[in-house]
Amino acid sequence: AAAVASHGGRRAGGTATGGARSAAVLGASNGGGDLPSRPSTENSLDEVVFTPIVPKAGQSAPALRGLSLRSVRKLRRRIEELCASGLFANDTVINGEKFKGTRSIASLTTAQLVYDWVKDPKVTGNRRLIDCPDIIDPNDVGPPTYFISHAWKSTVSKLFDTVEGFLASAAEDTRVWIDCIAVNQHTDTARDQNEADVAAFTDVMMACPGGMIDVIDVE
Secondary structure (H helix, E strand, O other), X not given: OEEEEEEOOEEEEEEOOOOOOOOOOEOOOOOOOOOOEOOOOOOHHHHOOOOOOOOOOOOOHHHHXXXXXXXXXXXXXXXXXHHHHOOOOOOEEEOOEEEOOOOOOOOOEHHHHHHHHHOOHHHHOXXXXXXXXXXXXXXXXXXXXXXXXXXXXXXXXXXXXXXXXXXXXXXXXXXXXXXXXXXXXXXXXXXXXXHHHHHOHXXXXXXXXXXXXXXXXXX
16 A cells, blocks of 8 residues: 655655655645645654644534544454454445455455444444444544545555554554544435535645545555
C-alpha cells in the first residue's frame, strides 16, 4: 500500500508499509490554499508540531469525530475477532456486486465490514459507529489531525496497515478521520444525518491540520 500526505491541493508522495514512511507532511491550514511543504525525511513526523484547529461555530459534527490511533488498534482487534467468529464467512452481494465470504481481516473489504456489521441495527442502532460507546471509547474521539482517503473495495487490513505504518511514531492520541467509522451509514433510518455527514467531507478535510493520507492499493 502507498500513502500520500496532502493538504490544500498540494500533494507529496511516500510509502507506508510496515514501519517505514517517507511522505512529506504539509502545514496546517483553516482554508486550504498554497501551503509550504517540509522536506521528506525518515523522522519528519517526529519533528512536526501540528497546530490544533478549533472547529468554527456551526461546523459539522463529522469534523469533530476523529478516532485516536489507540482506538484504531482496539477496533482492528475487535474486527479480527469478528472475522474469526465467522460473521463475514458467507458470500454477500453489495450494490449488485458479489463479495466472497472470509474469516480473515486480510481479505475482508471495507464494503463487507460496513454492510455486514456497521449498518446492522443490532450493532449501531441508527448511529454512527464512532458514536457507539460500547464499541468506541468516547475519550478516544475528537477533532482529527489526518483525513484518511481509501477505497471500500480494498481490504480493512490494508487500511489499518497504512494508517498504522504511516503514523508509526505518532502519539497514541493522534486522531484520524475514517468515513466508514465517522459517517452515519444508516441511509434508511438516518438518511438526513447520512446525507449531512457526506456533504461535510470538505469541512472535515479543511479541519485536519496534518492533511490527507491516501490509501492506495497497488496490488
